[in-house]
Amino acid sequence: MKRQIYVRSLERRDLPSIVAMEERVTGVARPQYWEQRIELSEAIRPHWTSLVAEFDNRFVGFLFGRAGELEFGLPGTIAWVETIGVDPAYRGRGIARELIEEFISSAEDHGIKTIFTLVSNGQTDMQNYFSRQGFAQGKMLHYQKELSS
Numbered sequence: 001m002k003r004q005i006y007v008r009s010l011e012r013r014d015l016p017s018i019v020a021m022e023e024r025v026t027g028v029a030r031p032q033y034w035e036q037r038i039e040l041s042e043a044i045r046p047h048w049t050s051l052v053a054e055f056d057n058r059f060v061g062f063l064f065g066r067a068g069e070l071e072f073g074l075p076g077t078i079a080w081v082e083t084i085g086v087d088p089a090y091r092g093r094g095i096a097r098e099l100i101e102e103f104i105s106s107a108e109d110h111g112i113k114t115i116f117t118l119v120s121n122g123q124t125d126m127q128n129y130f131s132r133q134g135f136a137q138g139k140m141l142h143y144q145k146e147l148s149s
C-alpha cells in the first residue's frame with residue numbers, strides 16, 4: 001500500500017503534537033506559546049493559512065501563515081509563510097512540499113499573487129527548501145534596530 005501524506009487545516013487538538021515535535025528538535029517545550037499561536041490563528045488568521053501534515057495518520061509537520069492586504073505599500077493581498085516545520089524522522093519525503101503546495105493552492109483560490117517569507121542568513125536548509133519550491137530572494141529590504149535593555 002502506498003504511504004500517504006495528508007494535509008488538513010490545523011486544529012486545537014494538534015497542540016500537543018506541535019509542542020512535542022519542537023521539544024524533540026530544540027529540547028525546549030513551549031506549550032503556552034503554541035496555545036496562544038493557535039488561538040491567534042483561530043481568531044484572526046484565515047482558516048486556510050494554518051495547516052498540518054499527516055503521514056500514515058500520524059502528525060508529522062505544520063505550517064503557520066497569514067494573509068494581509070495592502071501591507072508595506074504593496075498592492076493587493078500577500079500571504080506569508082511564518083513557520084514551517086517537519087518532524088526530523090519524516091524529512092526528505094516531500095511533506096513540506098505538500099504543505100506549501102496546499103498553501104499556494106489556497107492562496108491562488110483567494111486571488112493572491114505573491115507569497116512572502118523570511119529566512120535567517122544561517123538557515124541554509126530553509127533557504128534551499130524555499131528555493132526548491134520556487135521562491136526567489138525579493139526586493140524588500142529588511143531593517144532592524146537594536147534596543148539597549
Ligand SMILES: CC(C)(COP(=O)(O)OP(=O)(O)OC[C@H]1O[C@@H](n2cnc3c(N)ncnc32)[C@H](O)[C@@H]1OP(=O)(O)O)[C@@H](O)C(=O)NCCC(=O)NCCS
Binds near residue numbers: 025086128
Ligand atoms: C526545511 C524543512 C521544512 C523541509 O522539510 P521536508 O519535508 O524534509 O522537505 P521536502 O521533503 O518536502 O523537500 C522539498 C524540497 O526541498 C528540498 N529540501 C528540503 N530540505 C532541504 C535541505 N536541507 N537542503 C536542500 N534541499 C532541501 C528537497 O530536496 C525537495 O526538493 P525537490 O522538490 O526538488 O525534490 C525541514 O527540514 C524542517 O522542518 N526544518 C526545520 C525548520 C524549522 O526550524 N522550523 C521551525 C519550527 S520547528
